[in-house]
Amino acid sequence: MTGTTLFDLGPQAEAVGRLLAGVPDAALAGPTPCPAYTVGDLLGHLAGLAVAFRDAARKDLGPTTATPPGAAPPRLPADWRERIPRALGELAGAWREPAAWTGMTRAGGVDLPGAVTAAVAADELVVHGWDLARATGQDYTPDPAALRVAHAFLLAASQEEGGGRGPFGPVVAVPDDAPLLDRTVGLSGRDPGWRP
Numbered sequence: 001m002t003g004t005t006l007f008d009l010g011p012q013a014e015a016v017g018r019l020l021a022g023v024p025d026a027a028l029a030g031p032t033p034c035p036a037y038t039v040g041d042l043l044g045h046l047a048g049l050a051v052a053f054r055d056a057a058r059k060d061l062g063p064t065t066a067t068p069p070g071a072a073p074p075r076l077p078a079d080w081r082e083r084i085p086r087a088l089g090e091l092a093g094a095w096r097e098p099a100a101w102t103g104m105t106r107a108g109g110v111d112l113p114g115a116v117t118a119a120v121a122a123d124e125l126v127v128h129g130w131d132l133a134r135a136t137g138q139d140y141t142p143d144p145a146a147l148r149v150a151h152a153f154l155l156a157a158s159q160e161e162g163g164g165r166g167p168f169g170p171v172v173a174v175p176d177d178a179p180l181l182d183r184t185v186g187l188s189g190r191d192p193g194w195r196p
Contacts, residue, residue, distance in 0.1 A: 043084065
């Protein structure tokens with residue numbers, strides 16, 4: 001993945017941001033495709049990852065970029081409806097800077113080349129956007145460029161892991177002719193048919 005072509009995370013960040021308006025407060029305790037996360041937990045995770053990947057792009061390494069993926073999600077801030085879209089916009093803006101794509105940076109406590117970190121950010125936004133949409137019964141169309149990058153990242157990671165595993169657990173088998181989003185979701189260890 002070190003040869004990843006530059007792409008704009010803005011359209012995918014906006015796609016996730018649009019979903020936030022469709023999340024009623026009553027849904028916050030509901031389930032998501034991530035068994036350990038409620039909708040509120042998932043939103044807390046989105047709030048944290050938006051800041052972490054913004055800071056990774058800026059090479060502003062510290063507590064926000066050092067938190068490992070398995071850590072408990074941050075508490076959902078009371079102003080999440082304003083804070084998460086703002087952080088998503090800042091993430092997109094930070095990755096529009098060419099310097100973000102060069103050299104090494106850190107996200108989730110892992111040191112990675114900038115271009116690989118951007119691919120991980122795309123994966124996080126695409127898959128967690130799907131999680132949120134499914135959990136709250138919303139339509140979801142990810143940005144095509146981010147979806148292609150997320151799929152390529154997850155496919156490469158699953159081939160590296162081998163044995164039917166991906167970076168987030170066992171891969172869910174999805175037909176080769178299924179839509180790219182379904183295949184991406186399957187590589188992330190989720191069932192594309194999941195419903196609450």
